[in-house]
Amino acid sequence: MTTRSLAPRPAVAHSRSDLRWLATVTLLTWWLAATFEWQEQLTRATARWEVLQLDELPLVLVVLGLGLAWFGWRRQRETAALLARNQALARQLIEVQERERKALARELHDELAQDCTAIRIEASILRRAVEGEALRAAALRASDSALHLLDRLRGLLRRLRPAELDELGLLAALQSLATAHQLRTGIRCQLALDSACPALSAEIEMAVYRVAQEALSNVARHAEARCVQLALSCREGLALTVEDDGRGFDPAARTPGLGLLGAAERAALLGGRLETRRAASGGTVLSMTLPLGATP
Numbered sequence: 001m002t003t004r005s006l007a008p009r010p011a012v013a014h015s016r017s018d019l020r021w022l023a024t025v026t027l028l029t030w031w032l033a034a035t036f037e038w039q040e041q042l043t044r045a046t047a048r049w050e051v052l053q054l055d056e057l058p059l060v061l062v063v064l065g066l067g068l069a070w071f072g073w074r075r076q077r078e079t080a081a082l083l084a085r086n087q088a089l090a091r092q093l094i095e096v097q098e099r100e101r102k103a104l105a106r107e108l109h110d111e112l113a114q115d116c117t118a119i120r121i122e123a124s125i126l127r128r129a130v131e132g133e134a135l136r137a138a139a140l141r142a143s144d145s146a147l148h149l150l151d152r153l154r155g156l157l158r159r160l161r162p163a164e165l166d167e168l169g170l171l172a173a174l175q176s177l178a179t180a181h182q183l184r185t186g187i188r189c190q191l192a193l194d195s196a197c198p199a200l201s202a203e204i205e206m207a208v209y210r211v212a213q214e215a216l217s218n219v220a221r222h223a224e225a226r227c228v229q230l231a232l233s234c235r236e237g238l239a240l241t242v243e244d245d246g247r248g249f250d251p252a253a254r255t256p257g258l259g260l261l262g263a264a265e266r267a268a269l270l271g272g273r274l275e276t277r278r279a280a281s282g283g284t285v286l287s288m289t290l291p292l293g294a295t296p
Helices: 011-036 038-052 054-129 133-160 163-167 170-185 202-223 258-269
Strands: 003-005 188-193 227-234 238-244 273-278 284-290
Touching (some): 163 170, 170 188, 170 202, 170 227, 202 227, 202 258, 202 284, 258 284
Parallel strands (some): 188 227
Antiparallel strands (some): 273 284
């Protein structure tokens, strides 16, 4: 089964693996040198080249190795500092994005939604007041257009800022998201939500909702699926899984889009991981794991 991770492995895991390899190679080199007396053989081989001071080459190489180790250590510290700064900037960017979405949703609700309602009221009055059939039909069309516009506006508001998430919690918001996705696309959406999940921070709930939203959006755009399963569990940690029965993907040829990269960044900022793999049915599985006590 092919798995594609969208987030880098933790630096600590890399460091431990590299240190184990370095210790193994060093001990193996020492054993071989002691067994075959490499230093003595090297001294005898370079004795006739004393004029070129080749016998001093091992010491020079040791100094060069130590210098390269120091150089790598300095660059590693600079890289770690830059990575921490980039993560802080990404966190601020996500926070600003959510604030802008919330402000835009509030403005759309306060302005356009009221105008749509006013148009429907006026059209209803015209439909009852006038006698001409043409005017009555026009008023009816205006009322239908206002109703359609209001429905589209509510859909945009849910995408910008899910009201269910603020008012009813994560599980209700995911149920509403799945229902809207099924009605909009015709793709059957099955839910398996763990009702025993503990209280989660606002950051975790928003990350889970946005990743689920992005996963369902990708299914609608690319998967050509008939069914998608969305599961959320909170046993050892929080795990979100979205699996479809579509045409899958080629890990070697596919480049993650900005939506998936943003989802991976959300998971990484909370100490989690996001990955995609081929499902046993041939479709795609997107999974995100987060520690329950994660804080950005």
